[in-house]
Amino acid sequence: xxxxxxxxxxxxxxxxxxxxxxxxxxxxxxxxxxxxxxxxxxxxxxxxxxxxxxxxxxxxxxxxxxxxxxxxxxxxxxxxxxxxxxxxxxxxxxxxxxxxxxxxxxxxxxxxxxxxxxxxxxxxxxxxxxxxxxxxxxxxxxxxxxxxx
Amino acid sequence: xxxxxxxxxxxxxxxxxxxxxxxxxxxxxxxxxxxxxxxxxxxxxxxxxxxxxxxxxxxxxxxxxxxxxxxxxxxxxxxxxxx
Numbered sequence: 001x002x003x004x005x006x007x008x009x010x011x012x013x014x015x016x017x018x019x020x021x022x023x024x025x026x027x028x029x030x031x032x033x034x035x036x037x038x039x040x041x042x043x044x045x046x047x048x049x050x051x052x053x054x055x056x057x058x059x060x061x062x063x064x065x066x067x068x069x070x071x072x073x074x075x076x077x078x079x080x081x082x083x084x085x086x087x088x089x090x091x092x093x094x095x096x097x098x099x100x101x102x103x104x105x106x107x108x109x110x111x112x113x114x115x116x117x118x119x120x121x122x123x124x125x126x127x128x129x130x131x132x133x134x135x136x137x138x139x140x141x142x143x144x145x146x147x148x149x
Numbered sequence: 150x151x152x153x154x155x156x157x158x159x160x161x162x163x164x165x166x167x168x169x170x171x172x173x174x175x176x177x178x179x180x181x182x183x184x185x186x187x188x189x190x191x192x193x194x195x196x197x198x199x200x201x202x203x204x205x206x207x208x209x210x211x212x213x214x215x216x217x218x219x220x221x222x223x224x225x226x227x228x229x230x231x232x
Contacts (some may be wrong), residue, residue, distance in 0.1 A: 002181055002183055073181070074181065075179070075180040075181045075184050076180065076184070076195070076196050076198075076199060077180070077181070077183070077184045077187060077193055078181070080193075144192065145187055145192050145193045146183060146186065146187050146192060146193075
């Protein structure tokens with residue numbers, strides 16, 4: 001298995017778990033309306049995201065090229081897959097932000113204002129979604145551009 | 150615009166060169182075995198640098214190994230410089 005594929009698999013796992021955990025913390029216990037006033041939920045969410053980044057960076061470090069005497073673990077095809085995955089993730093993030101903003105507008109159009117907790121949701125969810133989309137796109141592209149993976 | 154593909158002779162040439170393994174070829178071309186597999190299955194188009202490295206390993210020219218396919222047909226009539 002090449003380095004990019006291995007990292008993408010771990011990435012899906014890490015950011016999938018972070019997204020689920022954040023979703024539970026955000027939506028259970030009052031949702032956006034009470035989120036900004038609930039320092040415990042905000043702290044837990046921050047800790048979850050921080051754990052996600054620490055786990056992700058640790059994984060990047062542990063799967064670095066060890067080289068010298070060993071077979072290559074990435075090459076130009078992996079770089080091409082990473083480039084295309086980043087492009088795909090960028091588009092996915094733009095669509096995600098657009099969709100969330102429109103959904104919030106439609107949901108709160110008549111109220112005229114919305115709970116500030118949604119800003120936290122947008123910030124956290126965009127981070128998770130972008131990294132998750134990048135990892136999934138990498139796996140899909142590996143499948144398309146590979147013989148046996 | 151017609152969809153273009155690159156057909157290649159890598160698998161055939163590997164067997165003609167004493168059944169060279171995919172790993173041996175990838176080691177000589179500084180790429181991964183997965184890339185050789187993808188090339189043989191025509192799921193990946195190599196960079197010019199990798200194409201030249203592969204051609205050097207087999208002691209062939211790039212266009213002897215890689216042919217441009219246009220709508221499923223090998224493109225013909227590309228003049229080659231004889232001088």
